[in-house]
Amino acid sequence: xxxxxxxxxxxxxxxxxxxxxxxxxxxxxxxxxxxxxxxxxxxxxxxxxxxxxxxxxxxxxxxxxxxxxxxxxxxxxxxxxxxxxxxxxxxxxxxxxx
Amino acid sequence: xxxxxxxxxxxxxxxxxxxxxxxxxxxxxxxxxxxxxxxxxxxxxxxxxxxxxxxxxxxxxxxxxxxxxxxxxxxxxxxxxxxxxxxxxxxxxxxxxx
Numbered sequence: 602x603x604x605x606x607x608x609x610x611x612x613x614x615x616x617x618x619x620x621x622x623x624x625x626x627x628x629x630x631x632x633x634x635x636x637x638x639x640x641x642x643x644x645x646x647x648x649x650x651x652x653x654x655x656x657x658x659x660x661x662x663x664x665x666x667x668x669x670x671x672x673x674x675x676x677x678x679x680x681x682x683x684x685x686x687x688x689x690x691x692x693x694x695x696x697x698x699x
Numbered sequence: 700x701x702x703x704x705x706x707x708x709x710x711x712x713x714x715x716x717x718x719x720x721x722x723x724x725x726x727x728x729x730x731x732x733x734x735x736x737x738x739x740x741x742x743x744x745x746x747x748x749x750x751x752x753x754x755x756x757x758x759x760x761x762x763x764x765x766x767x768x769x770x771x772x773x774x775x776x777x778x779x780x781x782x783x784x785x786x787x788x789x790x791x792x793x794x795x796x797x
Contacts, residue, residue, distance in 0.1 A: 646762070648765055656794050664744070692790035695746045696740070696744060699739060
């Protein structure tokens with residue numbers, strides 16, 4: 602199993618409604634993309650100073666399953682229409698699950 | 700349950716041995732800090748272009764448990780001695796688990 606993580610910083614002035622649009626877009630994806638084995642996402646709880654704004658953690662069986670997700674039309678649609686317009690910085694990574 | 704995520708970019712010239720030191724330091728922490736409910740960490744698998752270098756995903760019952768971890772002397776020791784010397788950029792965030 603592997604985990605894909607994406608963390609975002611959003612533009613100043615990003616509204617709660619815009620972030621709710623990200624939540625809603627991502628919430629659809631597990632039913633549309635069966636390769637997703639676990640899917641966690643949400644806005645920063647801001648428990649400490651300096652945190653970024655939003656994160657997605659998605660678990661897959663292997664690299665092939667991750668790549669199906671990454672290029673899946675429904676995922677690309679959510680990224681292009683509701684996420685990318687808000688993003689000023691992003692950190693993406695895939696790691697092995699122990 | 701909440702998830703804390705930290706993603707790092709390392710300095711150019713960081714060696715495999717230095718990254719193995721991060722692996723080893725983090726691997727000790729679940730036994731030293733019982734508040735950690737799940738702990739995943741590791742270097743980038745580099746399935747796609749532009750990924751960062753290393754990530755940690757740690758699950759806790761609540762904010763209080765996360766804060767015990769965040770300020771725990773063993774965690775702080777690993778951060779200060781083996782992680783911070785390598786880091787040029789970091790993205791930290793805590794999110795609710797669905």
